[in-house]
Amino acid sequence: MLLTDIVVDGIPGIDWTLHLPLMLHILFLGLDHTRIIVREHCKQLCVNLLIVLAEHNDHLTVARILLNSETSNLDLGLTVPTLPVIDNNFTELHQQFDSYLLHVSPQAAAYALQHNLSSSTIIAANQSSNQQTLSSHHLQQANAVAAAAAAAAVAANATPNTLAATPAALQINPNNTENSEVPLINADEHAPPQPGPSMPIAHVIKSLLKFLAHDTCQPLWNYEDITAKVWAVKSAEQLSCFLKHMVKVFADSYPQARIAERWAQTALQLGLSCSSRHYAGRCLQIFRALNVPINSRMLSDILSRLVETVAEQGEDMQGYVTELLLTLEAAVDSLDSDFRPLDVMKDIFKSTPNLNNKDGGPNSILPGKKSPSGMTPQSSNYSIPSHGRSTSYSVSYCGRKANNSPCDKQTELRNRASGMELERSVVCKFGGVGVAGGSALSRSRSAQSLKMLGDTATQDDKMTILAQLFWLSVSLLESDYEHEFLLALRLLTRVLHRLPLDRPDARDKVEKLQQQLKWNAYPGVHALLLKGCTHSTTYEPTIMLLAQFAPLLSLPVCDPTQSCAFPMNVIALLPYMLLHYEDANEICIRSAENIAHVSTELGAKLEHLGTVMTLYSRKTFCKESFQWTKCVVKYLHDTYAHMGLHMLAFLIEVLEKGPQQVQVPVLNVIHCMLHYVDLSAPQAQTINADLLRAIGKYLDVSIVYNIKIPVH
Structure with missing residues (x-):
């Protein structure tokens, strides 16, 4: 309330631009306050800042706007004169009006390049072509404050008698040469302004004032919070839309004040320290809306706060964790990184069995290329059920590379050169992603090591930040909460689009961070992803990411065993590919292409598997889906017979806990595998009962017991 009045009083010697980001942040937090007096003072402070600080250069029209609005609000039945001001709802998107946000004038571009600013800052610091210089603006400031104070005073006490006296109340000394650049009235006053990319910022300011007054x-947006089940709320979108206009207005008025960057620092600091759950969430939403590139210090602060809250139970804390993860997700996009592969010729001349993809079409998987399909729904009320973690059995990846591993000499040399000889057993449980009611949250040691990530970067380079975010998302894949697992999937997907793991420098950063984390018995990214196939909510997002992982499975960070991830990748994708056999979608085609390409690289033993996958991607396999399934299982077993029980155990859990629509395809795959897996072996006894229980739900009892499975 005090700030609202002080701003228009014009205290001598105070440069309000120094405090502008903090004042903007405070008023934004109060625009949805449940108390009307707080909400209205925040709105009035916003109006006063636009009157006093924004460069509209037309106090007379501003006063008319305020008087018209006050007359309409009093509802006295008086008609108000028409003004050349564009009506616009600044909390909703309007393509034509909003086009001015992306317009960059030559002055703004030159200033940004001179000061080595980023592309987002160039837009934020954009000046309109007819903008006055900053020094000239300061010369006008004293006179502008007086005119603004008069306008505010008249608007606050508007009556029919004072309407006629308004021009006199705002009369400015014509002998004042400092004010000669500020016109009392536009020359083309009655000409309606036209919205567009080159719309002067003065028109935007007047429209903003009319909108606010x-x-x-009514509040500009509703009082609501993002929760673990609802990741997008309408109020956050409205806040973001309104904020972009406010930042543009003040950045154009003060290009050297770096409004967006300073505001982002304030928003993040309060978002990580504020005790109010609602205010903390709004602060993080404001930080995301500002779209300021994140640096290592910011990432360190976010990670420190995430470590403190990620294991906390309760709707409020899990909602706050969701806000933090959404902030990290937005930070990946704000980096605006573009790391090109070093070996460009390899990508150009790369051979592929799919002729449809020979020119690097939309289905090719290249570093830095975004997936055409998204992840989980970002809007709507996202309801996530829970289920119990599986404790039926443990599936262990083989400890060392099998003698019959289909890796050719080139692959072995590459592995030897990397120095990654894993002589230990790597255990991965394909457990559910849910939490049994009231059970303690199972957390890995990686969660406690996350705090170290923020302190590892010695410089604010984008690749280091992406590597830190990579390990953060991988660590969160161990979460027992569906919403955290889904958010980890989304974050990992965005990171992989920008972090080129085929570049040696990127792999070095990732591997160095892995050593610092000291993750004992690290199962690999792929093994952690497979857990997502065992729940209906996480199944399809997991499949989308698994479809992209086939070309990366030779990396130790994806598969420390260097031999087990590929067959598990094929068996995980197989039911989904069968589900869409008659009309394969883009995910299925991309999966088949990647599997075929990796099969060609791994050697002659997998040549037939690559062939049937190529036929699937071209939709030219001449027989029904079951025959194709038999071929895939046969060729996979020929090379990976030692993985038969592991693959079967995984499929059993997908059958029990996965989505209903893949149950029939999973049963078909199991049927084909039972012809090759030796269920009489001692190692198979642990899964026999699980197998009988799973298929007993779908087959007659008599048929079940005709299967020759020894039961002890």
Whole structure:
């Protein structure tokens, strides 16, 4: 309340631009306050800042706007004169009006390049072509404050008698040469302004004032919070839309004040320290809306806060964790990184069995290329059920590379050169992603090591930040909460689009961070992803990411065993590919292409598997889906017979806990595998009962017991 009045009083010697980001942040937090007096003072502070600090250069029209709005709000039955001001709802998107946000004038571009600013800062610091210089603006400031104070005073006490006296109340000394650049009235006053990319910022300011002063009773957006089940709320979108206009207005008025960067620092600091759950969430939403590139210090602060809250139970804390993860997700996009593969010729001349993809079409998987399909729904009320973690059995990846591993000499040399000889057993449980009611949250040691990530970067380079975010998302894949697992999937997907793991420098950063984490018995990214196939909510997002992983499975960070991830990748994708056999979608085609390409690289033993996958991607396999399934299982077993029980155990859990629509395809795959897996072996006894229980739900009892499975 005090700030609202002080701003228009014009205290001598105070440069309000120094405090502008903090004042903007405070008023934004109060625009949805449940108390009307707080909400209205925040709105009035916003109006006063636009009157005093924004470069509209037309106090007379501003006063008319305020008087018209006050007259309409009093509802006295008086007609108000028409003004050349564009009506616009600044909390909703408007393509034509909003096009001015992306317009960059030559002055703004030159200033940004001179000061080595990023592309986002160039847009934020954009000046309109007819903008006055900053020094000239300061010269006008004293006179502008007086005119603004008069306008605010008249608007606050508007009556029919004072309407006629308004021009006199705002009369400015014509002998004042400092004010000669500020016109009392536009030359083309009655010409309606036209919205567009080159719209002067003065028109935007007047429209903003009309929008804010028109309705003083309703909040600009609802009081609501993002939760673990609802990741997008309408109020956050409205806040983001309104914020972009405010940042543009003040950045154009003060290009050297770096409004966006300073505001982002304030928003993040309060978002990580504020004790109010609602205010903390709004602060993080404001930080995301500002779209300022994140640096290592910011990432360190976010990670420190995440470590403190990620294991906390309760709707409020899990909602706050969701806000933090959404902030990290937005940070990946704000980096605006573009790391090109070093070996460009390899990508150009790379051979592929799929002729449809020979020119690097939309299905090719290249570093830095975004997946055409998204992850989980970002909007709507996202309801996530829970289920119990599986404790039926443990599936262990083989400890060392099998003698019959289909890796050719080139692959072995590459592995030897990397120095990654894993002589220990790597255990991965394909457990559910849910939490049994009231059970303690199972957390890995990786969660406690996350705090170290923020302190490892010695410089604010984008690749280091991406490597840190990579390990953060991988660590969160161990979460027992569906919403955290889904958010980890989304974050990992975005990171992989920008972090080129085929570049040696990127792999070095990732591997160095892995050593610092000291993750004992690290199962690999792929093994952690497979857990997502055992729940209906996480199944399809997991499949989308698994479809992209086939070309990366030779990396130790994806598969420390260097031999087990590929067959598990094929068997995990197989039911989904069968589900869409008659009309294969883009995910299925991309999966088949990647599997075929890796099969060609791994050697002659997998040549037939690559052939049937190529036929699937071209939709030219001449027989029904079951025959194709038999071929895939046969060729996979020929090379990976030692993985038969592991693959079967995984499929059993997908059958029990996965989505209903893949149950029939999973049963078909199991049927084909039972012809090759030796269920009489001692190692198979642990899964026999699980197998009988799973298929007993779908087959007659008599048929079940005709299967020759020894039961002890």
